Amino acid sequence: MRQFLIRRFFFSIVTLITATLVVFTLSRLSGDPLLLYAKPGGYGVLPAQVEALEQKLGLDKPLVFQYFIWLGQVVRGDLGNTLLSESPVTSVIGDKLGPTIKLGLAAWVFAVVLGVPLGVFSAVKRGTFLDYLGRGFALFGQALPVFWIGIMAILIFAVNLEWLPSGTLPSHEPLSVQWKHFVLPTIALGWLPAAVYVRLTRSAMLEVLDSEFVKLARAKGVRGQTIIWKHALRNALIPPITVSALVMASFLEGSVVVESVFSWPGLGRQAVESIFNNDFPLLTGIVLLFAVLYVVMNIIADLLYVVVDPRIRLN
Amino acid sequence: MQDALGTARTGGTWTRFKAQPLSNTWLFIRRWPIIPIAILVLLVLTAAFAPWIAPHGEQQSDLRATRAPPSFLNPEWYAERPNVENRYLFGTDHVGRDILSRMIYGARISLMVATISLAGGIIVGSAVGLAAGYYGGLIDEIAMRAVDAWLALPFLMIALIVAVTIGQSLTTVMGLLALIAWSGGVRNVRAEVLSLRERDYVLVARIAGASSLRIMIRHLVPGVFNTIVVLATLRVGGLILAEASLSFLGAGIPLPTPTWGNMVSEGRSFLNDAWWIAFFPGLAIFLVVMSLNFLGDWLRDRLDPRLRQLN
DSSP states (O other), rough: OHHHHHHHHHHHHHHHHHHHHHHHHHHHHSOOGGGTEEEEEEEETOHHHHHHHHHHHTTTOOOHHHHHHHHHHHHHOOBOOTTTTOHHHHHHHHHHHHHHHHHHHHHHHHHHHHHHHHHHHHTTTTTTTHHHHHHHHHHHHHHSSHHHHHHHHHHIIIIISSSSSSSSSTTTTTTHHHHHHHHHHHHHHHHHHHHHHHHHHHHHHHHHTTSSSHHHHHHOOHHHHIIIIIIHHHHHHHHHHHHHHHHHHHHHHHHHHHHHHOOSSSHHHHHHHHHHHHHHHHHHHHHHHHHHHHHHHHHHHHHHHHHTTOOOOOO | HHHHHHHHHSSHHHHHHHHHHHHHHHHHHHHHHHHHHHHHHHHHHOOOOOOOHSSSSSOOOGGGGOOOOTTTTOOOHHHHOTOOOOOOOOOBBTTTHHHHHHHHHHHHHHHHHHHHHHHHHHHHHHHHHHHHHHOOHHHHHHHHHHHHHHSSOOOOHHHHHHHHHHHHHHHHHHHHHHHHTTTTTTHHHHHHHHHHTSHHHHHHHHHTTHHHHHHIIIIIIIHHHHHHHHHHHHHHHHHHHHHHHHHHTTTTOOOTTTOOOHHHHHGGTTTTTTTTHHHHHHHHHHHHHHHHHHHHHHHHHHOOOGGGOOO
């Protein structure tokens, strides 16, 4: 166990360095970040000013140096300043992290609350309307493009019916107003994982319901409902639980799309904006955070296997 | 097969088999993935013969009929405008280009991007899995850690950055998707090879003096071929979705070229008065991806039921 964790920790570091190095190099390839401030040789721009700016941003040194300087700062908890607003990257990320996490949690709760019971019903009432409902729901969730769900949801519920707002999160409003803003993005982000939960729960339930101990419980005369919810579901929950960490990690990618569709004031949209603004300190910071979360979630997923199912041993 | 077992267990359904000859068609449809295959064949044909099928050019715009509604939903709109000669089945966009024609040309792009990137990704991924499983040891360790690291990269963001820095183009998108595709199947192929390489026929081949390369290509590849086919089918849908997402975020194939993703993206600005611009291309993505998933599941159950744990 300890050996496993040490190994994973070591490889996680390698992964993080790879990810940030890739982003670091790429963001410099895209043309001079200086262009955001001043075009060298442009009207009213003195060469001395450009040089001073270069020095201030550390762009006059070779790329490898820049990377190590950045790495040194990261270790000390400093991600630098954004180019656009010159405020610390950490504080920008701090501002935007809240809405992203809230949305992620909402989507996860939506997925579990809808997906797991639907999976159970779908397995127990196999071949009936409920089964087809569950499988259809999963089928749609896996094939519908996330951004299209979002756009169609806006079209139907915001534009035509005018029931719900089409996006954004008014952070100063009380929760009684805010919840409406959560509904559509939550569905858009949560449908795919809900589909995953339906499928996993359904196949696990089918397997468990066919096992010897369930037959024994039936033969003993245990109530049907008790068998389903107590004996079978507990065992069938292993795959859904272990996949949860990966689902959370996938929200990072999903949030990029969903937040763009719903103008959500979160990290995903900020990432897209910083890419198009070529705001490299902010961008590298966000990618670093995403990669860290991703790696941590993956380790948690591996650990969950052992915690939930003691039969599995890590090597 | 699963259904047959299930119905046999509950009993009573066997009589339905005999009593109702009408349900034979229904059973046939349930047993064979007719509808998904029909949709996919239609897609391939449309893509191949796009210039002959499309009623209008992909860039041909009719400025008298901008944002014209779908003709089958709103014929009155056309009746009120005698100077609009054409009937646009799925409507037109903000500059009067036919949505249907653009979708037909878009099918080409989607299909080409998905197939080429998939082929590249699958070949590289299978080769890595094969080598890792066959040689074991250090090669295995390096390959598997590389896959782990690769899977932990926030890919959509890296793809966005690459598309913005290197520039949006067809080749960039295909390259990026191939980079996504390769890592997925490595583990499965490796696991398969690990068990295959201990088989007697492989040992016999080695005793007979066959080289490692020959053993891998002649004796191991056929053994893992089913796995590869199933993985590939299950993965295409994801690639099509990824391409669409990239196009949607403005980092896919650049704009005048129609793809389903960037058509949806364009239509987003006109949701108020022209919902069809975003609706039909998205519907097409959905249908195609759903068909591919269906077909993948079916193939998996047929060829390689062990992969069931995959999803």
